Amino acid sequence: MKPVNFDYIAVNSVEEAVAALSQAGGTAKIIAGGQSLLPILNMRLARPSLLVDINKIPELNRIERVGNELRFGATVRHHQAETSPVVQEYLPLLAKAIPLVGHRPIRSRGTLVGSVVHADPSAEIPLVSLILDASLELHGTDGVRTVALADFFFGYMMNDLQADEVATALVFPDITCQPGSKRGTSFQEMARRDGDFALVSAAGQIDLHDGVIADVRLGVGGVGGAPQRLVETEDFLKGKEATIDLLMEAAEAIGDLLEPDDDPAVSAQYRRSVAIGLTKQVLIEAFLEASTDKEGGK
Ligand SMILES: Cc1cc2nc3c(=O)[nH]c(=O)nc-3n(C[C@H](O)[C@H](O)[C@H](O)COP(=O)(O)OP(=O)(O)OC[C@H]3O[C@@H](n4cnc5c(N)ncnc54)[C@H](O)[C@@H]3O)c2cc1C
Numbered sequence: 001m002k003p004v005n006f007d008y009i010a011v012n013s014v015e016e017a018v019a020a021l022s023q024a025g026g027t028a029k030i031i032a033g034g035q036s037l038l039p040i041l042n043m044r045l046a047r048p049s050l051l052v053d054i055n056k057i058p059e060l061n062r063i064e065r066v067g068n069e070l071r072f073g074a075t076v077r078h079h080q081a082e083t084s085p086v087v088q089e090y091l092p093l094l095a096k097a098i099p100l101v102g103h104r105p106i107r108s109r110g111t112l113v114g115s116v117v118h119a120d121p122s123a124e125i126p127l128v129s130l131i132l133d134a135s136l137e138l139h140g141t142d143g144v145r146t147v148a149l150a151d152f153f154f155g156y157m158m159n160d161l162q163a164d165e166v167a168t169a170l171v172f173p174d175i176t177c178q179p180g181s182k183r184g185t186s187f188q189e190m191a192r193r194d195g196d197f198a199l200v201s202a203a204g205q206i207d208l209h210d211g212v213i214a215d216v217r218l219g220v221g222g223v224g225g226a227p228q229r230l231v232e233t234e235d236f237l238k239g240k241e242a243t244i245d246l247l248m249e250a251a252e253a254i255g256d257l258l259e260p261d262d263d264p265a266v267s268a269q270y271r272r273s274v275a276i277g278l279t280k281q282v283l284i285e286a287f288l289e290a291s292t293d294k295e296g297g298k
Contacts, residue, residue, distance in 0.1 A: 003041035010053040014060075014139050017166045020052045022141050026163035028052055032075055035102070035110035036118045052166075060168060063087070065175075072170045078107035078115075078125075090175040093132065093185035093205050093217075097124040100187065103195045113170050116149070119159045119226065122198045124187065126153070127227040131203055131219040134172045140165035153226035181207040181214050184289030186282040189221075190274050198222055200271050202278035206242070208290040213237050218282070220275045223260040230254055230279075242291075247283040254279055 011017045021028050028050035031037055040046045054060060060073040063084050070090055072081060081087050082098040101107055101115070101124050115125040116136060130149045138145050141164045152160050161167065177183045189201035200222040207215040216237045219229040233250050240246055260271035 001042055001044060003038075004044060004047045006041075006048055007050045008053065009050065010056050012056050014054075014057060014166060014168055017052050017054055017057070018139055018141060018164060020050065021166065022164040024048075024050045028163075030054055030117075030166055032114040033077065033110040035106050036114065036120070054166065065090070068174055068176055070172045070175050072112045072172075074113040074166070074168050074170075075111055076113070078110050078112060079104070081112055082107060091132070091172060092183070093187060093203060094125075094128050094172075096185060097128045097187040097203065100124050100189060100198070100201075113167050116152075116170055117159065117161055117167050119153055119157050120197070121156060121224060121226050122201065122222040123227075124189070124198070124201065124203075124221070127201060127203050127219050127221040128187070129170060129172070130227050131205070131217040131229050132172055133174070134170055136167045137169040137171060138162075138165045139168050146171070150229070155225035158225075177207055178209065178214060181209045182290045182292075183207050184286035184291070186285035186289070188278040188281045188285075190278065199266060200274040200278060202275060202282045204279070204282040204286045206283070206286040206290045208242060208287070211241055211291075213240055213242050218279070220254070220258065220279065223258045223271050223275050228258070230257060232257060242287055244284065244287070247287055248280060251276055251279040251283055 009020055027048055029048040031051045031053050055075050060075040062073045063076055064071045065086060078098050078101050088095045112125050115123050116129055135146050135148045140162055147160055185205045187203045189198035191198045202220045205217040216234050218233050219227055221227045233254055237250055255272050255276055258272050258275055260268040262268045
């Protein structure tokens with residue numbers, strides 16, 4: 001199938017993009033890498049009157065460290081982040097997740113911000129961004145606002161983006177580890193084939209200080225309409241001495257926090273079981289990495 005007819009404009013500034021979205025009165029869409037949008041247009045699941053291309057806005061293509069934050073502009077490609085030394089150094093969890101996004105040609109066009117806005121519950125970048133407290137910077141006709149991802153996702157591919165808004169940056173705060181702590185991270189997923197969307201995924205980051213869990217981030221994807229941060233599990237683990245038994249107990253207990261649906265692909269019970277298994281792997285891998293002699297985090 002082919003898309004229905006649409007107009008196309010390539011803008012040179014964020015202001016032009018907002019003006020174009022506003023003039024279209026809710027019938028336009030931003031195009032960044034097109035890796036999710038074009039298949040949707042081809043299937044006629046979306047029928048925008050206008051595509052607003054933001055790829056010619058130079059300032060959106062930067063990865064910038066500002067103080068203790070790391071900012072990804074809206075046209076930063078997965079591949080750009082994957083090969084960035086600053087990402088490897090300061091966001092090791094993101095660095096582990098990106099190579100699992102599709103295949104290399106998809107990562108060379110697709111953007112981190114586009115992935116977050118697209119809000120697929122199985123996608124890697126929204127899950128990592130959520131558990132690392134990232135936020136989106138949104139420009140619209142009423143000005144600029146910042147939305148924490150904890151408040152951004154409403155449900156399956158639904159989010160808080162307004163029709164006249166362009167997301168300009170994905171911002172990760174507090175990228176450094178506390179002095180004296182060591183950081184370990186892990187991203188695990190189950191997919192039918194290499195490069196496919198995950199059926200279920202799990203992501204985690206542990207900061208250990210003298211064997212005690214000083215900070216922990218944990219979440220799962222593909223078990224509901226949006227990526228899910230496991231706040232209760234984080235609270236249970238924080239401040240305790242890390243042992244394999246403790247981590248296994250915590251992972252077993254996440255089953256009660258999940259509400260997956262049955263669907264034609266797999267049953268809800270299967271998704272729950274896989275999520276528990278992946279969470280065990282994540283916690284063990286992150287714990288072992290944080291326990292090694294290398295200097296974790298920065
Ligand atoms: C074969 C294939 C396999 C894939 N496998 C995976 C996978 O395993 N994991 C995974 O996570 N993804 C996967 N993807 C999806 C894809 O990689 C991401 O969803 C994609 O990178 C999104 O970024 P984009 O720049 O391409 O967004 P686009 O396709 O350009 O846009 C996606 C949506 O976000 C909106 N949007 C984009 N940028 C902005 C912005 N700055 N402001 C406002 N709205 C915006 C668009 O209007 C559209 O609704 C796969 C895609 C394909 C084709």
